[in-house]
Amino acid sequence: MSVSAGVMRSAHGGRVLLAKTPAPTRPAGSLGAVVSRTELPDLVPGLPPGYRSRSVTAEDTADVHRLVAACERELFGRAQTDAGRIAADFARPGLVPELDTRLVTDRAGRVAARAWVHRRCEVDVHPDHRGRGLGSALLTWAETRARQTGSPRVVQTVPDGDTNAVALLRSRAYESMVTEWLLEFRMPARPAVPDPPAGITVRPFRPGDEHDAHQLVQDAFDEWQERRQSYQEWARHTVDRPAFAPAMSMVATSAGGRLVGVALSLALPETGEGYVEQVAVRHDQRGQGIARLLLRSTFRAFHQRGRRTCTLATHSETGALNLYLRVGMTVRHSSTVFRKDL
Numbered sequence: 259m260s261v262s263a264g265v266m267r268s269a270h271g272g273r274v275l276l277a278k279t280p281a282p283t284r285p286a287g288s289l290g291a292v293v294s295r296t297e298l299p300d301l302v303p304g305l306p307p308g309y310r311s312r313s314v315t316a317e318d319t320a321d322v323h324r325l326v327a328a329c330e331r332e333l334f335g336r337a338q339t340d341a342g343r344i345a346a347d348f349a350r351p352g353l354v355p356e357l358d359t360r361l362v363t364d365r366a367g368r369v370a371a372r373a374w375v376h377r378r379c380e381v382d383v384h385p386d387h388r389g390r391g392l393g394s395a396l397l398t399w400a401e402t403r404a405r406q407t408g409s410p411r412v413v414q415t416v417p418d419g420d421t422n423a424v425a426l427l428r429s430r431a432y433e434s435m436v437t438e439w440l441l442e443f444r445m446p447a448r449p450a451v452p453d454p455p456a457g458i459t460v461r462p463f464r465p466g467d468e469h470d471a472h473q474l475v476q477d478a479f480d481e482w483q484e485r486r487q488s489y490q491e492w493a494r495h496t497v498d499r500p501a502f503a504p505a506m507s508m509v510a511t512s513a514g515g516r517l518v519g520v521a522l523s524l525a526l527p528e529t530g531e532g533y534v535e536q537v538a539v540r541h542d543q544r545g546q547g548i549a550r551l552l553l554r555s556t557f558r559a560f561h562q563r564g565r566r567t568c569t570l571a572t573h574s575e576t577g578a579l580n581l582y583l584r585v586g587m588t589v590r591h592s593s594t595v596f597r598k599d600l
Contacts, residue, residue, distance in 0.1 A: 302360050304395040309370060314359035319345050321369045322361070325384055327528065332385040333420055334591065337528045338440075342499040351491050352376060360399060362392055375400040377484070378413040393426060401430075405600050412600060417593045427596045436595035438573040441587040442531075445566050449557040454510075455546040458518065460555050463507035468497050470517045471509065478538035482575045496522050496535055506532060506559040508552045510539070518543040521552040525565070532560035534570035537578075549578075553585050 302311040314322065323344045327337035348355060353376040362371040370387040373396040374380055381400065383393045404412040415438060416423045443449075454460055463471070469489060476486045496502060503525040510519035519539040526533050534556060539548045557568050569590065572578045 302362065302395050302399045304398060305362065305392065306390050308365045309362050309390075309392065311360050311362045313356040314348065314361045314372060314374070315355065316345075316348065318361060318369075319348065322372055325369050325372060326382055328384055329382045333417055338526075340499075340501050340524070340526050340528055342501050343495070346494040346499065347374065347380075349494055350376060351488070358403060360396060362396070371396060373397075373400050375403050375412065376407075377409070378415075379404070381414065393423070397426065397430065401598070401600065410600060411597050413595060413597045415593050415595045417591060419591060424594070427598075430598065432596040432598045434594050435597045436573050436575055438571060438593040438595060439579060440569055440571050440590045440592075441582050442590045443553075443557055443568045443585070443587045445557060445561045445568070448561055449554055451554045451558055452547060452551055454551055455548065457513040458546070458548060458551070459511050460508050460551055461511070462559070463504040463509055463520070463522070465504075467509055467517065467520075468493065471497070471520045471522065474517050474520055474540060475522075475536055475538045478540065499524060501526055501533075503532070506556055506563065508555045508559070510543075510548050510552055512543075519548045519552050521549075521556045523556055523560070523568075525560075525563075529569075530565065530567075532556070532565045532568040534568060537570070549581060550585050553582075 301313075305311060319341060323339070323341040326339050326344065330337045330339060347353075348359070353359075353374070358376050359374040360372065361369060364370050364387065369384065371381070371383040371392045373382075379400045381393055381396045383396075401412055413435070414427065414432070416427060418424070472487075472489050472492050475492065476483075480486065497504075501524040503523045506523045506525060508521045509517055512518050517540075520536065521534055522536045524533045524535050534553065537549055537552060539552075560568050570582065570587070572582060573595065
């Protein structure tokens with residue numbers, strides 16, 4: 259890949275929560291916009307001849323998913339992101355598609371690249387269209403749009419193997435901020451599950467657990483996540499995803515029936531793998547091996563349903579990497595979160 263951004267996104271396509279940073283100031287009732295369409299530059303300036311740009315619509319979800327999958331296959335040898343995650347990104351609160359997204363097409367109308375920016379940014383350029391300046395043009399657009407919303411910085415995640423994208427960001431004064439890892443657990447045999455701590459029971463997720471799980475996750479992630487998510491926003495990335503797998507999502511309860519830990523999983527049809535979207539344990543219940551128990555129980559549930567690999571993503575601010583390594587997971591690939599102060 260040349261100096262045209264290939265994949266600038268999370269290691270698995272999942273949500274990456276970063277350390278708390280100031281959110282852009284947006285007027286009340288603005289739905290995320292702080293400038294009118296007439297104040298914006300003309301879509302994406304600087305595109306090479308033969309390319310056009312427009313905002314992304316809900317009808318573009320399948321085309322964007324194919325673009326993202328092509329980028330992932332080029333870089334990782336496999337697609338990793340499901341269409342549900344693409345739809346959830348476009349539905350995030352405060353994102354205004356006509357202002358905060360761009361889709362680039364070639365003369366034949368084929369999707370060549372896309373970008374969106376809202377608190378963080380993603381840029382993807384199809385492998386067949388790299389080396390033509392599309393990534394650079396979209397990066398400039400994203401920075402301009404971030405400034406217009408009042409954001410103090412723009413943040414992007416780039417796989418470490420995408421050396422040209424890394425070089426592009428560094429040439430534009432981006433600095434490394436956080437390391438992210440995608441880990442895998444291979445299951446040629448049925449995984450062993452440790453005995454639960456005294457008073458703790460593990461069972462599959464069931465209807466009615468949703469709001470308690472949301473509260474537990476938000477409380478557990480408060481120490482490092484950028485902001486708390488509303489139930490609706492959280493659910494779009496977890497329990498409302500088409501790929502959500504309740505039978506392979508485990509909850510730990512205390513003797514009184516209170517949730518003290520969760521492992522929420524997706525059965526990704528594109529990969530044939532299991533994916534653990536979130537793992538969380540109550541602060542006052544840590545140090546007993548509950549997270550290990552939840553993960554091993556999740557792995558066994560996936561194995562029983564024919565999946566032979568499970569993955570999950572984490573980053574350096576969670577401090578959880580060693581836990582996953584001790585459980586028996588290995589790093590499949592790593593990414594770096596870059597930021598640029600505006």
